[in-house]
Amino acid sequence: MRLRRLARRDAPLAAPANSFRRNLQEDGRNALVARSGADPFRTERRLRWRDHFSLSENVLMVQHMHAEHDGLRIAQLSDVHVGQATSALRIRRAVEAVNEEKPDLVFLTGDYVTHSPKPLPRVRELLAGIQGPVYVVMGNHDHWVNAPYLRESFERMGYTVLQNEHRQVHVKGAPVTVLGIDDGLTGRDDVEATFRGAPVSGTRLVLAHTPPTAEKLPAHAGLVQFSGHTHGGQFVVRGLTEALFRRAGQPYIRGHYHVNGNQLYVNRGLGFGFGGPYLRRGSEPEVAFFTLRQAAVSAG
Template sequence: MALRLARRRSALETAPTASGSAALSLQRNTMRRNELKAPGPDPLRPEARLRWRDHFTLSENVLHVPGMHREHDGLRIAHLSDIHVGQATSAVRIRRAVAEVNAREPDVIFLTGDYVTHSPKPLPRVIELLAGFNRPVFAVLGNHDHWVDAHYLRTGFERLGYTVLQNEHRVVQVRGAPLTVLGIDDGRTHRDDVEATFRGAPESGTRLVLTHTPPTVEKLPENGNLVQFSGHTHGGQFVVRGLTEAIFRRAGQPYIQGHYHVRGNQLYVNMGLGFGFGGPYLRRGTYPEVAFFTLRHAEAASAH
């Protein structure tokens, strides 16, 4: 199949940091919109150019993390959030995102909630569309998942071999060293329990936190060299400079999109794969995102 990939750059700025030092930096490339044209058969949408609603953006990020295992220098992560399967999100977009993640072969894949919106009808489609990842998957649930059917989603993902974490953690061997993945349940529905999540977990090494709502970062152990991956905000969904930030701050959501330093830890807020671009929920100034990360030991930042 002959494929031509055209990319349009968008001047999307990294969100400002809340605290931290220059050594704890994130290097983020400009966003790219992927446009797939298939002169031959396309298994996702045969013999047709993709519609606007099928597009998403890729972000490539480098995170310098102090205290992590040296064996994890160069570790690769893929992060998807807020997929909202149903009429709000193109199924082709979701399938293409899964294929793009598999093609890049990250070490681990993180999913941070809101796989549905309001209706239970798309529940079987969530499991169908998100099946097939070829690397270890760790997932947490979001507020919409709890409002619809959290039990169905957890058991469905577990049937796929994915690890779903609800105020619990797992320690897995990756690249010859232990990686601690801490999954905190949704804060929007007040199901988050940071103490239970960290109970018995290693207190050092490479420790990555998954949770749907970004403000949970303020509850993490201070100066823990932790990296939290979240979603929930859709990058602001409809961004009007100054106004959107003020509304989100008033709603208790000061972290809208991109990278932050908070109380000696790091936070990345994914703009979410779902909504907008042809669906009933408009996006402005924000794009459906699949984020990739390369972890670097903090000393590597000093060397450069």
């Protein structure tokens, strides 16, 4: 698969924060031509529109992180929704795109299924093989279907599942603290338990399916939270979509925000749309990549 990074920019739903360099952001589409040779998911060389997704490149200026982590690369997949709502080939192409970039860390931020338990075995099939340290949190749909099954499946793949837990991993010679908060919509989030015993400084990255969890984090702590859940608005009508989400208690729809002195990125999600039963408009499926930069170094 060839990935063409086109100079295309999504119009943000909120004004970008100063510490987020949008002029360095690129948003590209995966080329709609399959690689040569047999493809186990689709034999035709031409990929369908429903297999399409976008690649976003984001630079995050982070205070208080370890100097060794300047340039740290992260990939994020969210809201995959394995089943009839999402092309299986789109998911496998997304995994290939992540592996091609060779990120230092990979984050999966919830909703791997939708309503039915039938696709549960396919989650392991389609999301297997992601290279590098992979950290996983659960979403509301996962709890509605079968979160224990999904946790076991991810752990068998060698991925680390965090449900109000934290882990440390050494990357580039310094520790990264990954804090995984369980789903807030279903009331399973426990920020206090997640942070209990965790370092209070250094590079600390938070995974939480629902974006408003950012409001519960310790304020002005130099944290970066990665979330999904909103599908970038799913069906975007300017003004109306934002108003509806705010009334539903979801003021953070897509992209980058500052919340109580910390940072939040809301992924548009990989699932739904383009031929499935749930339409998407103005919010393309996304695989997000991030480069962390030390804020003080950049300012200098």
